[in-house]
Amino acid sequence: MSLVTLEHVGVALGGRDVLTDVSFTMDMGEIVTIVGPNGSGKSTMLRVIVGAVQPTKGRVIRKEGLKIGYVPQKLHIDPTLPMTVRRFLSLPRRVDNDAADMALTETGAGHLYDRQMVDLSGGQFQRVLLARALLAKPDLLILDEATQGLDQPGSADFYDHIDRVRREFGCAVLMVSHELHVVMAASDRVICLNGHVCCQGEPEHVASAPEYRALFGTGTHGALALYRHEHSHTHDTCDDAVCDHDHSHDHGSAP
Template sequence: MSLISLTDLSVKFGGSTVLSRINLVINKGEIVTIVGPNGSGKSTLLRNVIGALQPTTGFVERAPGLRIGYVPQKLHIDPTLPLTVRRFLSLPKRVSNTRALHALEKAGVSALEQRQMSALSGGQFQRVLLARALLNDPQLLILDEATQGLDQPGSARFYQHIEAVRQDLGCAVLMVSHELHVVMAASDRVICLNGHICCEGAPEHVATAPEYRALFGTGTQGALALYRHEHNHSHDDSVSDHNCAPDETAT
């Protein structure tokens, strides 16, 4: 079942092409990771998926009534503001104690309900943001550099938890990250973006694609082998390759 479908999507800012002819489908229950260098258009793509930005040309189709949960790259909260985790989950719209506790449990941080947001560690803060994204039992969970600032073991634990959330809720997950070996190990499908889709497919195939290695080097393939986990379902072994010249205009 298709949750999101992008057809020939292009985005221009001030005459510069940021994304060019993107065709992408997100299906129910799959984990899709978007990787790409700085300025490749990853955040712009997410904004189109969410609906915060409209494409210059092309189309975005969403399943009727699609519930989306979003974990941002970062969120600044004034450290002098007295704000508990429970109160944070009720901003800007109040949620019941039952829903709040359920979301915190799903995120693995139910013990933090009365903790001050300013007192949380980086990993705890990201788990609370995840809980906020899970309040409405999303069908599609979107994470934009959600582990930025965490160390490698912390990132690995976070993405392992995302896999558990996916299995529990049956939701699809769309992730953007620079942590190539960790997120690719957690993914069903990887999309390499540099203003356009350079290559896509199962992680082990993208890691050996010339277009991917031209952008990220050869070292990530070995790292992927160390972190890859076995899935209990099959993948499409094909990799779709496109010309991947550097795109200086992408932001």
């Protein structure tokens, strides 16, 4: 059984259709990236998957006992609040030292154990957030724009850690990001979203699909070779049928 399946899901928020007829399946061990312009419904799709937003149409099927780890786009911590990395990992539920050590080590943040959260760089902060998400030993790890604000080398390094986490933990990874050249190359499968699924498949096929190029142009395709990870399994290729929706308008996103 798949970890999560969306069947013809539609979501209307504030009187607007944010998602229309979205079907999606996530299997154990794969890395899937959702790409799309601002207002395309990417964050709403994540919220549907975790159960924070209920679909207006269609249904969501989750594997029984599914455990999800979540790395948010950003997290604000009051700079006047003294809090070490170790203490942060025990919020809201205390974890033992061995579990905290293991999670930080897995994400390359073991040396940050006693550091103050407010003193961390952007990349260090995201690694700590990733460690916190791994404490639950998730079946599915979700990252919503998790490298926003990092430079390109920092983003590439973070995604290298994600790939290693996927291999060592055996979890699936679902990502949303605007860093197309890095994220798509780190993925097994890419879904191009603009209120509906425009196309999906392996990164190279999506990058050359007319629906993708209509949204993002052609500049991303040539950069894929610089970052491409090799994986032992394959997925269905992109549907090259011409998209029958108008991309010129904004579908809106969840508030």
